[in-house]
Amino acid sequence: MNVQDIREMFPILNQEVNGSPLVYLDSAATSQKPYQVIEVLDKYYREYNSNVHRGVHTLGTRATDGYEGAREKVRRFINAKSTEQVIFTRGTTTAINTVAHGYARPNLKEGDEIVISHMEHHSNIIPWQQAAKHTGATLKYLPLQEDGTISMEDARKTITANTKIVSIMQVSNVLGVVNPIKELAQLAHENGAIMVVDGAQSAPHMKIDVQDLDCDFFAFSGHKMCGPTGIGVLYGKKALLENMEPIEFGGEMIDFVDLYDSTWKELPWKFESGTPIIAGAIGLGAAIDFLEEIGLDNILAHEHKLAAYAFEKMSALDGMTIYGPKDPMKRTGLVTFNIDDVHPHDVATVLDAEGIAVRAGHHCAQVLMKWLKASSTARASFYLYNTEEDIDKLVEGLIKTKEYFSDGF
Template sequence: MMFQGEEVKKDFPILNQVVNDEPLIYLDSAATSQKPTAVLTAIETYYKTANANVHRGVHTLAERATSQYEAARETVRVFIHAKETAEVLFTRGATTSLNWVAKSYGEANVNEGDEIVISYMEHHSNIVPWQQLARKKKATLKYIELTKDGQLDLTSAKEQITNKTKIVALTHVSNVLGSINPIAELTQLAHSVGAVMVVDGAQAVPHMAVDVVKLDVDFYAFSGHKMLGPTGIGVLYGKRALLEAMEPVEYGGEMIDFVYDQESTWTELPWKFEAGTPNIAGAIGLAAAIDYLNQLGMEKIHAYEIELVTYLLPKLRAIPGLVVYGPTDDSIRTGVVTFNVDDLHPHDLATALDMQGIAVRAGHHCTQPLMRQLGASSTARASIYLYNTKDDCDSLVKAILAAKEFFNYGLN
């Protein structure tokens, strides 16, 4: 059956509203996605019927909450094809997940003179932790270059990844360029020199099928709120052997085995890393989001986004003075479309679009090193997801043309 974005949109109550006297068109899903009724209901039902702390109580509500929380972990495991739930850690989001790897694995395994390799398309959350680690351990932070059309330069990758490299940390999909990186190939390259592969999957997991075993990555991080789930919940996948050897980053309740007067021992995976009361409702909401995505089918979702982006991009490129960043082959990118219009400031453009009911993002998108590579201080970004339509794309193009006219850029 053909994917029907207009029908899907009906599952998202927030989209049925008027903004600035115009029907809302939401094109900012790369920042955070909207939530379907199924997710909202799952969270509400938990609080109404099972609200209690997990792992600690023997009463009915506690057992009910624990069962739902751990069932959510199993849902995540199946979704990313991890081998066991012990390899699925719940975190606050991709940023927390990446920081855990840097602080625990990184500090234990990176030494003076070692190398950490990232790329110029990384989000700040996959740059700053490695900067701090490199500074603390007196290691070298190296960058993989990009091609002219915004893809990872594999020749540069082979030059930057050497026998001194201990960690390679790369995004699966760029949150600005929409580029899909060949993670399996890059993982093989990292492993060939004895390095571990850390992947920021925040922009990949919501939009395409991900199999961490086939990719053979060592760590994989993503956030719930970008994949129809609630904020404040994320996942860190890690291979069991690596997680077993790592020290926790946070300490307190839940993650201990026994506390003596002067020392403590840790409980088993995955709870060793999950100190304190977790985001129970968040995990349950994330599981509901995954169930919803599975019902639609990740392959169908990805194909639909490609259909929309290949429809939208030629129309954008036809606008005089508009430049689109990222791969020129529209079939090898996600629904992230980043652009600038003449000398019109992206924030002015985003404000003008908002007045027409269209929500886009403007700024550096937490990718300042990438902005410098692009020769731009900021850009506008429209990000397509499963609830968008060709009509939304047409409205965006029409609104940009109207904004150009309003700011006296004219229609050439």
């Protein structure tokens, strides 16, 4: 299937913005949705909208089958051993917070260490800051190389016998760096620590095998991988999940309630309080079907090609700073950049006038911005529906931006 055929599956791309055809280069923030996902959501609400697990009527059975069927699709997608290990959440943020509250706070003590890196998204920093404050543990930062990558030599110096949790994003939402998660997990385990992975920027773009990575927890979001907003996944090793307490209570996670005590249902439902995200899960299942039909290897190869093309074209422009590794094989499909003497928000505004959507700001990574010595940056991120022509239009827009501001306006 070629990229033009894929583009036809995304109705939102067939429009003009500010008089120009839309060039959507903000998929790292959220991806667009194909007809297959939109139609599944529409069908659920039109034909079998019902709560799950509770009723014996036909609509309830169909909704339960759709919801639990989506869980099996997720299990297969990340190669988990069992659906018991697949917890539906509101997204990556909720998933990481579940681990920080449900695992870290009861298990950490003064003298223990949590290791993260300077490139982490705020959602993989603040929960650990709070866990450290609550328990007396110490938060340590794994240093970065000059190009923003992680070296295992630095990791071996930072992760010690005092380390109890290592939490690293698999792919940076700013630098596009792909981190050595499997090696970091092995090092963490050698030191008696668990490995938590923020997979928000990796699950949409590459094959994930949680058993091969040997991570203890893996979190990702549906909306970045052609699925709906408001749905995500927490994978965890069964023994860890069984020993964790829920952090929300009520509804479907209850087994039995007495006057002064209650018991919880078995995995995975003990972590899914209240009415679950039924439509979101079914939509995520449809998104997984779609991505697997295209092929995750094909998606990654396409993005590597686009990243290499964008890096070459943008590097040729004067006054351009591009962050992260120069080797496109060391990054996924995004390019974060600044133009000399032009604020990133101004860059994004001028590009928007040309129908080109990019992200500008700190990208929920202020620690990394400080490390980069930049208050903010602009970011163009690519996905399976983008083309080299999109990048050509981006470059043309950047040239116009430079000309606009160099003329003193």
